[in-house]
Amino acid sequence: MSTHYQALILGSGQAGTPLASAFAKAGHKTALIERAHIAGCCVNEGCTPTKTLIASGHVAYLAKRGPDYGVLVNRDEVKVDMKKIRQRKRDIVDSFRGGSERRLKEAGVDVLMGEGAFVDERTVKVRFEGGEEKVVTADRIFVNTGERPAPAKLEGVEKLDPKIVLDSTSIQELDEVPEHLVVIGGGYVGVEFAQLMRRLGARVSVLQRGKQLLPREDPEIAKCLFDILKEDGLDILLESQAVGIEPHGKGFKLKYQEGKGGPEKELIGSHILFAAGRIPNTEALDLSAAGIKTNSKGYIATNPFLETSTPNIYALGDVKGPPAFTHISYDDFRILSHNLLPSSSSSPTPKSSTTNRLVPYVVYTDPQLAHIGLHEHEIPDRKTIQVAKMPMSYVARALETDESRGMMKAVVNRETGLILGFTCLGMEGGELMAVVQMAMMGGVRWEVLQRAVWAHPSLAESLNNLWGFLE
Template sequence: MSLKHFDACVIGSGQSGTPLASALAGSGRRTCLIERTHVGGCCVNEGCTPTKTMVASGRVAYWARRAGEERKRDIVKSFREGGEKRLQAAGVEVLMGEASFVGPKELVVKMEGGGEKVSADLIFINTGERPSRPNLDGLESIDPARVLDSTSIQELEEAPQHLIVLGGGYIGLEFGQLWRRFGSKVTIIQRGPQLLPREDPEIASCILSILQEDGIDVLLNTSPISITTTPSNPISLTLKPPTGNPSTISGTHLLLATGRTPNTTSLNLPLAAIRTSPRGHIIVSPTLETSAPGTYALGDVHGPPAFTHVSYDDFRIIRDNLLATPEPSPSALHTTAARAATIPYVCYTDPQVAHVGLHLAEARKLSPPRKLRTASMPGTWIARALETDETRGMLKAVVDGETGKILGFSAVGPEAGEVMAVVQMAMVGGVGWEGLREMVFAHPSWAESLNNLWGVLREDDGK
């Protein structure tokens, strides 16, 4: 097996790996990209692009009681092929295979019909994460076609008769509501006391009510004990409820939405002196460099927050620090610390759940302590919501009572992500809550609700 040497090698073509490979090649470096499955990574092929396309079809089914043409595969194909064409145009050599280290700066790539040995002066790891499987007694005995994860559930040709969802996080809620709208009976099982554990309890309670209104059964403080199958019940799940004796629930399909695992096992990272966390995430510096000099990790593989937009910003950090001409001074480096306070995210249920900044519980833990004020109002107070008959939802904000700065904002609503982005811009630009109260927004728009939210601003009583 001959050895190919490159100036730079990117392992994995996710939302940071693909543009990084193009940028490296564009800077004059001989660059290779190693991808074992498909260009575009999780977001394009199994994550944001296909799931949100399906959610849009689910919305059509919900409102019109008919699902239009299934568009997911065509859109995924279009996005993936676009990425492949951009890599080709940039001059990146793409090796379709699985990479593993055999030493510092040296890799073996297992490919169909053989393999390649690759070395590079710079190595970038962008291998992402995969759905994890819980340690559940009896799980391996169940028909694999009925045990689904966030990838395989998208390939179902028919709606399950009864889908049981393990996990009340973003994936569990999005797919649970989607298949309910496609006609399935859906039960969501959550170990903790609320759905979306990261969220403010008031926000979590709001989305719980909405899902229940949509006909979804939600079991909180409930843990799976074991699973069996019988001729009449393909999925028979024994549960430990909050009180009382164990109970049993039967269904036709089981969605495992219990977290994700970093794709680091097959990389043989110790051979490259690359350190990982106990969960297997690669440990990186604020500039994304690993414990091995000249080797970097981007995206979900280095741990939370695991969002596509964070992965793309990882690419920007590498681009600004390594490809800038002239090189930036240490004090001018673009780092992960700069974005920490205003990382946004959206759960694409319908209505959406969006957040940026601190939750109230987090703001209460600030040191030194702050004088806090909060504002919360229901969707029934929003003109646009009343006009479109989409009043399910709410807004909530946390502000610094002394400076007027917005510390955090959450929204549940049809365009919650877009409203949240307006508040994010205000936070980044130093515009306080009074500035949003006096802003002239177009009428009627969802953002116009930001004029009215502050009318219920009150002192936080710590309860």
């Protein structure tokens, strides 16, 4: 016998959990299937735990910098308790997860802790941990199963002690600081963990295949971050590719090639972090049984209304492909709740979609790298734009706090004066980016920000001065 629901959600990430609660509160019989833990990647393995760990790294960094501020401490006596850092992270994750579980229960959602797979376009079979199975049907089905780190692919890696082969999840469970961490991949995940572990006391080497860190960013931003990380003591090898690895003592010997056609070199390390990609959690869903189409990388294909190729089946969050950000997943929830649930408003509103959605993001290096809108390299006709660049060392607040590393960059339309894109690699870059994002959302010209009266001394008042560098 099967149980029928009006709404069925597969995966309890930052889109699925609030969507399940919203449908249940609206009077729809709702179930949520989760195979691992409530609240998804963000709370359990992503934003919440990693930014908690990074906060500990920042404290260690500031403690060592005490003499720079006239606070006399012995830099060599700053000690790190990795088990305490890990426990603090676990406690915060448990707190956040508990809140999600409580909200689902209060909303009346049936939570099925098992793994779901499609039988047909309206039927899902749930397999529980003990081997028991349950069949459920639904009028609408929402897939929010997310993605995970890509498996390590390197000749010889299977011969290593599994405890020293890390991904973005397992590295958070270390109970000691690595002696020498080698990071494969110079993207957002790689640089965050690389800087964190360096600040906690590890020697760190980063291998990046491309010509710059963070390939999505404009070259001068990537170069600025490169210089900051080098100043922090990281060894960064650009245009370098790992070609093989073998056990060496308690660690490993990594063979890599630096540059195209260059000679092979070696690195001796204690731990290796693979941070060079993620893959969607779709292989166990049997999507073909429901006629759900995917792209070449396995992500579920959707239209701007988050509809899949099968009517009444939707996909939300990372499982539908990039951009893979928590705030995008949550906006996916808002789109579907707006379009599918009745509104209390008496006047009809247009359907929501992902079309022209502004996508902000923050990389939690120190300083933060925040961006909104277009990058300069994404605009084909340079004649239509003006670009402003200003170092953070021109910002009074950054100088007063001795956190003046980094730069700001803005791209504006030459004719309209509207802001097309903004990047801040600087102290609290995400907060400053949000100010510019508000201007972009409101169609405010750059001149309005230049003439605004900002509080002094604040980071926002840098928006008086940035525009003086427009070219």
